[in-house]
Amino acid sequence: MASNKENVWFFIKDSEQQGPVCLFELQKLLEQRVLSGDTFVWNKSMKCWQMAKSLDVFSKCIFESTRVHLLPDKFNTKEEYEEATYPNGRPYVRYLARFFDLSLFSITFILFVSILFPAFVSEISNLYIFIISLILWIMVEPAIIAIFGNTFGRAFLNTKIKSLNGDKLDFQTLLKRSIFVSAAGMGFGIPILNFICFFFSYRDLKKRGMSTWDNKNGTVTLYGKVSVSRLCIAGSFPLGLLAAGFYI
Numbered sequence: 001m002a003s004n005k006e007n008v009w010f011f012i013k014d015s016e017q018q019g020p021v022c023l024f025e026l027q028k029l030l031e032q033r034v035l036s037g038d039t040f041v042w043n044k045s046m047k048c049w050q051m052a053k054s055l056d057v058f059s060k061c062i063f064e065s066t067r068v069h070l071l072p073d074k075f076n077t078k079e080e081y082e083e084a085t086y087p088n089g090r091p092y093v094r095y096l097a098r099f100f101d102l103s104l105f106s107i108t109f110i111l112f113v114s115i116l117f118p119a120f121v122s123e124i125s126n127l128y129i130f131i132i133s134l135i136l137w138i139m140v141e142p143a144i145i146a147i148f149g150n151t152f153g154r155a156f157l158n159t160k161i162k163s164l165n166g167d168k169l170d171f172q173t174l175l176k177r178s179i180f181v182s183a184a185g186m187g188f189g190i191p192i193l194n195f196i197c198f199f200f201s202y203r204d205l206k207k208r209g210m211s212t213w214d215n216k217n218g219t220v221t222l223y224g225k226v227s228v229s230r231l232c233i234a235g236s237f238p239l240g241l242l243a244a245g246f247y248i
Helices: 023-031 078-084 091-116 118-123 126-148 152-156 171-185 193-208 212-217 228-243
Strands: 008-013 016-022 040-042 159-163 219-223
Touching (some): 008 023, 023 219, 091 193, 152 228, 171 212
């Protein structure tokens, strides 16, 4: 088990020293290509700054996937390979997972309310139903992750949320993150405002590989490989629900 001083790291980015970060976070920054293998890193157990790729503590596979000569034959360029596997921040996967979860929750919510209060569903507009579902999801999502470790949408698309040290997250931290995502990432579903929020969150993910809410709450989103068929299913489900006017 690493000592405290071995788990506190600094790195050079944009000609400036940045940190401290823990080893787990630094590994994620390298894996998600926010940093490269040529990035100089240092902790108190080292005598001098060294390139990340020169240290045994970082798996060599982190850097191999960035070499053009190792790309699979079905990809013509490095850019195509990165888009199909592990692009910075993976915004599309994150958005699809969230909308997939929201769609499932919306259906469950509508069915429940339709049974108990049928007049309410028939009189209220679809936009209000979505906003109500989104507000309720702010509280439901943290509870699901705290209990089961992940939501169905994220598990389906092979993503998960962890703390920077890799531990399971508690409800309070997840609730803060959920509120931040709904406000800064989705604008609480309010038309026009939500598109503005999507734009800025997308820009942050592509530029830094990490969302503002993950950075503020000490969390990190981990990605795994996901098939095209799963992406299509996750994307078509909320679109189909929208086209049906939120009704089955």
